[in-house]
Amino acid sequence: MISRPYAAAKRTLGIGEKLFDVNWGLVLLITLIAAGGIAMLYSVAGGHFHPWALSQLSKFLVGLLVMVVAATIDVRVWMSLAYPAYALAMVLLIAVDVAGHVGLGAQRWIMLGPLEIQPSELMKISLVLALARFLHGKSVEDVSKPLNLGIALAMIGLPAFFVVVEPNLGTTLIILADGCSLLFLAGLSWYWIAPALAAVATAVPLVWRFALHDYQKARVMTFLDPEADALGAGWNITQAKIAIGSGGLSGKGFLNGTQSRLNFLPEKQTDFIFTNFGEEFGFVGSVALLILFAVVIFYGLQIALGARSQFSRLLAMGITLNFFFYIMINGLMVMGLIPVVGIPMPLLSYGGTAMLTVMFGFGLLMSVHVHRQVEIPRHSGGII
């Protein structure tokens, strides 16, 4: 019944071996994408390293270090840190509602010494870690038991609540999507899933009616008919579409995007950075970028499927899906397929917390790969 030797699994890998085992192909891909992002930040600043490109480069380099370090740390260490990380993120999240200062009309930032961090970003990774740990010991049947399901849903719902009241709809959606995906992958019964989908469908009108802020409703209405208020709230969508569309097949060329350089693009350095990419590199460049993203996701899927423990698998898949949801929501948003929600494009958009959490996520993913042979007993709580 046990068909393979466990010597390899039990043996502690040396740091050299670990570094050798890191997915350097994946690192190269990530670096390529991030380089594209830095080039875009250089471009939207009108061909200057200030104020974004240089800063983003340093953030990426820090992120790269964080990633490699995280990759070499045993996945079981991460497992044992899962709950504390979740608790810490939760505390910060509540603190941001209390003490966070107002940015962009929503409380999303908190100052931690010199660092300005977004707890909601931390929460995404922490939630994936904590859920993976919680579901690690649960069989398919266990997952569908009401008590376990209730705990898991509470773990998802609690941070979702504190993020949505910030208010930050985009991150809330990603937290919900990450959490539900992990439940699904852990084997949640269709008998739960089907009614839940039905419930969500009925809840949408109620959420619209009672839960959404005016600015959120306005965004949705604007999305449905952007030309109705082309100079007001519809401006973002209209200008983003013009930027991408005007790129044509091969784009206007690096540094030649007029939409962003002349400030027609809002939030050009953050959420709408992809529009500048589309404008300057056209269909060819944009599809190439999407392919790079897809290959990264494929890597993540492969790593998840190659891991031997349920925690590792769920963690890898959770990180990959989190990355994917970013791309999906941001891509659909800037191309005018869904309403504008504040979600950056991973690796491209300017922003420290997002860059660091994404890189840290990749570090965890690589840790799963490096420690893919590690077996973790079902009732284990990690090695710390």
Added chain:
Amino acid sequence: MPLFDKKDKSRYATFTRRSLGMGGGMTLVFAILTGRLYQLQIRDGNQYMTEAEDNRINERLLAPPRGRIFDRFGVELANNRRNYRVLLVAEQATQGVQEALDTIGKLIALTDAQKKRVMTTLAQNKKFVPVPVAENLSWEEFSRINLHLPYLPGVQPDVGETRDYPFNDELVHILGYVAQTSPDDLKGDEDPLLAIPGYRIGKRGIERRYDSALRGSAGASRVEVNAYGRVIRELGHEAGVPGQDIWLTIDREVQQFVAQRLGNESAACIVTDVQTGDIIAMASTPGYDPNLFNVGISPDQWRGLTEDDHKPLLNKVMDGVYPPGSTFKPVVAMAAVEAGLATPDYRVSCNGQLTLGNHTFHCWKKGGHGTLDLEGGIKNSCDVFFYETARRLGIDKIQEVAVKLGLGAPTGIELPGEKSGFIPTRAWKQKRYGVAWQQGDTLSCGIGQGYVTATPLQLALEATRIASGKKVSPRVVHMVGNDLNHREDALPLELSAEGLARVREGMNQVTNVPGGTAYAFRISEPGFEMAGKTGTAQVRAYSAEEHLHGVTKDSALDWKLRDHGLFIAFAPVAQPKYACACIVEHGAVGHPQVLMARDILLFTQKRDPLNMPTAYPIKAASLPGRPVR
């Protein structure tokens, strides 16, 4: 404890299955994103490219200089001067436009009404369009704005051009004025110039009639702008076509004299060149300053203009319609000769009145004039003579000659809104009132009352045609740009030379023979003598009692009830060169209109503008009937 139990296998299988399923879902999302990129960049790429260019490139319209207006000797009657003004760009006003206006208001005088108008204009335009806040600033005010510019985001000092009328009210009824467009002006006018905030168009007179020529066509500056409308650089510049200059037949010196001579009377006067119909001067008083309308007239000023009983806004020359009174008598006399009625032997006896049926028609001279020939009838302005003559002629023959002399129909002068007096016919009355023409009607018309009306311009034309015997029309515009205001050489009138000569002789006797009604007002300097015909237009109906005991003296009446005084004349008598018509409303007492016409004709003849070389730029040689010097 086994690490891989059945449960773990089953959940690994579930995980793998569901992961691959999600992988499929993710692939689908990437396909959707790619499809959307195809839609935006390939299928609709060209359209978005155009929109991006539209975003980037802003066509700024440039108003070309408006054409100037000159008199016949090249004196600028309307030109453009520097206009120091302050513009406001809403998008750049970071403190808000209301605050910006308040700050400007601390530096230069700015009324609440002005502020309100700016706010309205701002609301009507895109946020990057500069909107004028204040114009025609003094250099001091302009400097003050420039000095404080660092504290005035969105405020742009600008040196533009504005219309200027150097002679103020002197020529206002000819030139008209320019003013900001009203919503009605924009209907059906596609000229892009009108989109420029603060652009002025011609509202009256020459400015209105020749507005499109004076405007020129818009120039454009293609500039690259950022999203806030700030100009990054100029990509191209297309100078517009300047408006065309207009050359009038007016002589500003004569015009000035006329305007001053009319003074503050409610009066109108026209001086023409009898050979061509060219108008040398044309004034209606009181006037008003056209610069007021350009700068923006205040409600008080506007009320003052509209409520003045001397009606300064009305161009009485062509908008005032009056009974011509005795100035119509030469027409009747002419008709009498043409009809073969007034032979040299023709006589009418006047005993002070004429009875027709049970109605008595009175002559202005109680006791009558005795027996008169045609020239005597004109000289004495004998009412009975013309009652009787008109009675014998019938209205239709009079009407025929009146039309030939330029009455009864608009003269066609190149100014907007010309009105026309009226000359009745038998058929007209039948049709209009369903009542047959009465002989009594003819009698009234015979002395220029009743249904007969005329504008001063038409009376000037009557005098002009009698003087020259040519079928000329009044004209005030000589050239538009390089184009001559073309017209046919004046043909002789279809009237007999004998008739014209006898009427002229009658008019000569009016002024130059003792006993003539205007002998006291003659020009006595040899060679400058004028011939003329006085007239009085009744403003009120005389009562039967007045006919018995004498008409109440005008001087005893309210100004509004006094008769109008009219006069037509030409000079010099021997070889007529200039004709003149003059009317003073409610001014029959003391014949001020005759005195004015006399002074004006004397001044004109002494200056003799027709004998001076004109300053018309080209084609002057083709002026009909005019020797070129």
